[in-house]
Amino acid sequence: MIFESLAEKLQNTFKKLRGHGRLSAEDVNAAMRDIRMALLEADVNFKVVKSFVAKIKERAIGANILESLTPAQAVIKIVNEELTELMGGTVSRINIAANPPTIIMMVGLQGAGKTTSVGKLGTMLKKQGKHPLFVAADVYRPAAVKQLQVIGKQLDIPVFSMAEGSNPVTIAEKSLEHAHSHANDVVIIDTAGRLHINEELMQELKFIKDNVHPHEILLVVDAMTGQDAVNVAESFNADLGLDGVVLTKMDGDARGGAALSVKAVTGCPIKFVGTGEKLDALEPFYPDRMASRILDMGDVLSLIEKAQETFDADEAKKMEKALRKNQFTLDDFLNQMQQVKKLGSLDKILGMLPGMGGLKKKLGDVDMDLKNNKELAHIEAIIKAMTPAERSNTNIINGSRRKRIAAGSGTRVQDINKLLKQFAEMKKMMKKMTGAKGKKGLKGFPKGMQNMKFPF
Amino acid sequence: MGFFNKLKSSLTKTRKSFTEKIEQLVIGYADINEECLDELEEILISADVGVHTTMKLMDDVRAGIKKKEINSPQDLQPFLIKRIGEILSTGEDKACIAQTGPTVLLVIGVNGVGKTTTIGKLAKYYKNKNKSVILAAADTFRAAAIDQLQIWGNRANADVIAHTEGADPAAVVFDALKAAISRKADILIIDTAGRLHTKANLMDELNKIYRVIKREIPDAPHETLLILDATTGQNAIHQAELFTKAAPISGVILTKLDGTAKGGVVIGIKEQLAMPVKWIGVGEGEDDLQPFDAEDFATALFEK
Structure with a gap:
C-alpha cells in the first residue's frame, strides 16, 4: 500500500x-x-x-x-x-408500471457491464414472479446479441432480437408488441455501450426513450471509474433523465468513489450493485457500507459504535476514580473483563480494523473468542467464588481461603496464586500508568486498553 | 488524417480542460502563491493523474520554485510539460518480436476494458504489415465471447482457434500454440477472459495459461499486454500490481482514450508502475489503435 x-x-x-x-x-x-x-x-x-x-x-x-x-x-x-x-437512502426497487409491461432501459459506456446487468436484473425480477423479456438493442458490438441470447437461454428468459442491420429504435418499438402478445410484464432493453460525447449515439438513445417511454432508465457505471464518472453521469442524465444507477464490478477492490460522484451530480439513487460474475450476483445498495468502503476504514466505524455502546461512560468514570485512588479491586477487574467480552470475539474485532487481516492470519490458533475463552472463564469463576471482602482486599486471601476458592471455582490452588500474582502486577502497572498520564490517563477505556495487559 | 492529427483531435477534450485551465491559472495569478499551487494540484487530479503522481509533480514544482526555475505562473506550464515528458518517456521500449517462430501476445485485463476489440484491432494492424495472424479464443467464460472474437477474426482475415464455451482456457492456448507453430504463423494473439485481479482462482487460471505458453515456447509470451480502460481511476494501479504477479506484464494498452478528460491517467500509470504504455485505443474503428509515442503524446496533450 x-x-x-x-x-x-x-x-x-x-x-x-x-x-x-x-x-x-x-x-x-x-x-x-x-x-x-x-x-x-x-x-x-x-x-x-x-x-x-x-x-x-x-x-x-x-x-x-x-x-x-x-x-x-x-x-x-x-x-x-x-x-x-x-x-442517499436505499431505493433498491424498480418502478413497476400500473399497466404492464414495465419498461427498463439500460444505458452506459462500453464495458460497464450492461448486458450482464440485464441478465442479473432479469434473474431478480423472475424470482419476484415477473415474466421478463430481454431486448437486444446493441447492434454495434460484434456478438452482443448472441451474448444476450446465451444469457437468456441460461435463465430461461425470452430474448427479442431482429435481423442484423435493424435500427435499435425499431427493435425497441417492436419489442413492446412482442411483450404484449407474449404476456411479458417486464421489458429490459439492452442498449449498446457508447461514449457520452458521441452525439449521434446519444441521439439514438433519446429516440428510443421518446418512442417506448421507459419507466426506468438505469445508468450502468463501473465502480472502478475515475474522475470522468462525473462527466459521464452528467451527460447521460442531461440527455435522458436517469431514474437510477447500477454500480458494477463491486467485487473488485476499487474503493468506488465514482458512486459518490455520480450520486452527487445526478441526484438519482444507486439502486443495485453487481458483486460477481454469476447471474444472481446483484445486491441492493447500502449507503453506509459504501461510505466506509470509500473511506477505506474496514469496519472501524462499527467498532466505534460498538465501543460507544459497550463502554458506558459511567462505568469508565467509576473505574478511573478507583484507579486513581489505587483502589482497583478484583470486582472492578471482573467488571472490566465483562465489558471487553461484550465486544465479542477478538477475531471479529481484528477483522473490523483495516489492515489487520495479516495479523489475524498470524495469530492463527490463538483462542480469540472472548466470549468463550477458557482462561477468561476460569478467571471469572475464581473471582466469583470469592467473598466481597476478598474481592476488595486481596491481602486477606490466605492459604485456607485459597483452598476454599479453588474448590468453589473448580480450579486448583496454583490457578488462584497465578491470578493473584498477576492481579498485583497489573495493579502496580496501572498505578504507574495513571501516575504518568495524570488525570486524563484512562478516560475512555479503549485507549487504556492498548497499554493494559491481561493477566494471561 | 495522420496519426498525429487524430491523436490531437481525440485529445482535444483533455487539452481543453487541462491546458486551458493551466492557462487560466497563469492569467489568474500574478504571483505563485499557495492558492495558485492548490489550483494546479486540482487540475492535475481532475485529469486523473492520480493523487500519488500529483503529489510528486507538486513536489517537483515546489523544488523548481526554490531553485528559481519557476519564477512566475508563466513558468509553470513549460516546467510541467518537461517533467511529464520525462515521466512518459521512461521505460520506453519497442514491441518485442520473436527471433524465430511465432511471436506470442498474451492479452489480459479486467472485465469490460476492451480486450477482444483491441485484439481485433491488433490483428488488423499486423495483417496490414503482411504478417500471418492467428487468434486464440481463450475467453471461454463470457457468453458469446468466442463469437465476438470470430467476427473480428473474419474482419481481419485471421484464423481463430477456439473450443466451446466452458472449455479449459489453457487447453485452447495449447492448441493455438501448436497451430501457430505448425502453420508457421508470425503472430499469435491470445484473448483471455476478463477477470478481476482480486479473484485468486482466476489469477491462478491465468498463471496456468502463462505456464503453458512458457512450456511450449520458452521465450514466449513475447508480450503480455495488460489492457486498461482509460476511464479507470486509481484502481488501475492495483490491477497492474496483481496481474503482473500471475503473468509478468511487458506493456500496457490504454483503451477508450477518445472519451473526455483523461489523458492524465497515462502519466500516473507510467510514473507509478514504470510499465511501458505500448498502444493506445483512440476510437471504435478497426484502425483506431496506435503505437504509443511519449513525445507525440506529451506534445499533443499540451499543444494549443
Whole structure:
C-alpha cells in the first residue's frame, strides 16, 4: 500500500491533540487535508470532494467529542455520517408500471457491464414472479446479441432480437408488441455501450426513450471509474433523465468513489450493485457500507459504535476514580473483563480494523473468542467464588481461603496464586500508568486498553 | 488524417480542460502563491493523474520554485510539460518480436476494458504489415465471447482457434500454440477472459495459461499486454500490481482514450508502475489503435 489508511493518517494528525474536549478550527483544518486526499484517492471527483469537505468542516468545528472517542474517531464519525447521508437512502426497487409491461432501459459506456446487468436484473425480477423479456438493442458490438441470447437461454428468459442491420429504435418499438402478445410484464432493453460525447449515439438513445417511454432508465457505471464518472453521469442524465444507477464490478477492490460522484451530480439513487460474475450476483445498495468502503476504514466505524455502546461512560468514570485512588479491586477487574467480552470475539474485532487481516492470519490458533475463552472463564469463576471482602482486599486471601476458592471455582490452588500474582502486577502497572498520564490517563477505556495487559 | 492529427483531435477534450485551465491559472495569478499551487494540484487530479503522481509533480514544482526555475505562473506550464515528458518517456521500449517462430501476445485485463476489440484491432494492424495472424479464443467464460472474437477474426482475415464455451482456457492456448507453430504463423494473439485481479482462482487460471505458453515456447509470451480502460481511476494501479504477479506484464494498452478528460491517467500509470504504455485505443474503428509515442503524446496533450 502506497497510502496509509485515512484512519491512520487522522490518528497521526490528531496525536498532539489528545485530550481536547472539543474540535477546534485548527484541528479540523489539519484533518480536512487528509480527508480530501483520501476521497480523491478513492476516485471521488475533485469538485464533489471540494463541496463535501466544506460541509464536513462546518459540522466538525466545535463538535463535541464523545467520551469514548478520540478526536480522530470523532472526525471519522462525522465524515462517515455525511457520506452516508450524501449517498442517499436505499431505493433498491424498480418502478413497476400500473399497466404492464414495465419498461427498463439500460444505458452506459462500453464495458460497464450492461448486458450482464440485464441478465442479473432479469434473474431478480423472475424470482419476484415477473415474466421478463430481454431486448437486444446493441447492434454495434460484434456478438452482443448472441451474448444476450446465451444469457437468456441460461435463465430461461425470452430474448427479442431482429435481423442484423435493424435500427435499435425499431427493435425497441417492436419489442413492446412482442411483450404484449407474449404476456411479458417486464421489458429490459439492452442498449449498446457508447461514449457520452458521441452525439449521434446519444441521439439514438433519446429516440428510443421518446418512442417506448421507459419507466426506468438505469445508468450502468463501473465502480472502478475515475474522475470522468462525473462527466459521464452528467451527460447521460442531461440527455435522458436517469431514474437510477447500477454500480458494477463491486467485487473488485476499487474503493468506488465514482458512486459518490455520480450520486452527487445526478441526484438519482444507486439502486443495485453487481458483486460477481454469476447471474444472481446483484445486491441492493447500502449507503453506509459504501461510505466506509470509500473511506477505506474496514469496519472501524462499527467498532466505534460498538465501543460507544459497550463502554458506558459511567462505568469508565467509576473505574478511573478507583484507579486513581489505587483502589482497583478484583470486582472492578471482573467488571472490566465483562465489558471487553461484550465486544465479542477478538477475531471479529481484528477483522473490523483495516489492515489487520495479516495479523489475524498470524495469530492463527490463538483462542480469540472472548466470549468463550477458557482462561477468561476460569478467571471469572475464581473471582466469583470469592467473598466481597476478598474481592476488595486481596491481602486477606490466605492459604485456607485459597483452598476454599479453588474448590468453589473448580480450579486448583496454583490457578488462584497465578491470578493473584498477576492481579498485583497489573495493579502496580496501572498505578504507574495513571501516575504518568495524570488525570486524563484512562478516560475512555479503549485507549487504556492498548497499554493494559491481561493477566494471561 | 495522420496519426498525429487524430491523436490531437481525440485529445482535444483533455487539452481543453487541462491546458486551458493551466492557462487560466497563469492569467489568474500574478504571483505563485499557495492558492495558485492548490489550483494546479486540482487540475492535475481532475485529469486523473492520480493523487500519488500529483503529489510528486507538486513536489517537483515546489523544488523548481526554490531553485528559481519557476519564477512566475508563466513558468509553470513549460516546467510541467518537461517533467511529464520525462515521466512518459521512461521505460520506453519497442514491441518485442520473436527471433524465430511465432511471436506470442498474451492479452489480459479486467472485465469490460476492451480486450477482444483491441485484439481485433491488433490483428488488423499486423495483417496490414503482411504478417500471418492467428487468434486464440481463450475467453471461454463470457457468453458469446468466442463469437465476438470470430467476427473480428473474419474482419481481419485471421484464423481463430477456439473450443466451446466452458472449455479449459489453457487447453485452447495449447492448441493455438501448436497451430501457430505448425502453420508457421508470425503472430499469435491470445484473448483471455476478463477477470478481476482480486479473484485468486482466476489469477491462478491465468498463471496456468502463462505456464503453458512458457512450456511450449520458452521465450514466449513475447508480450503480455495488460489492457486498461482509460476511464479507470486509481484502481488501475492495483490491477497492474496483481496481474503482473500471475503473468509478468511487458506493456500496457490504454483503451477508450477518445472519451473526455483523461489523458492524465497515462502519466500516473507510467510514473507509478514504470510499465511501458505500448498502444493506445483512440476510437471504435478497426484502425483506431496506435503505437504509443511519449513525445507525440506529451506534445499533443499540451499543444494549443
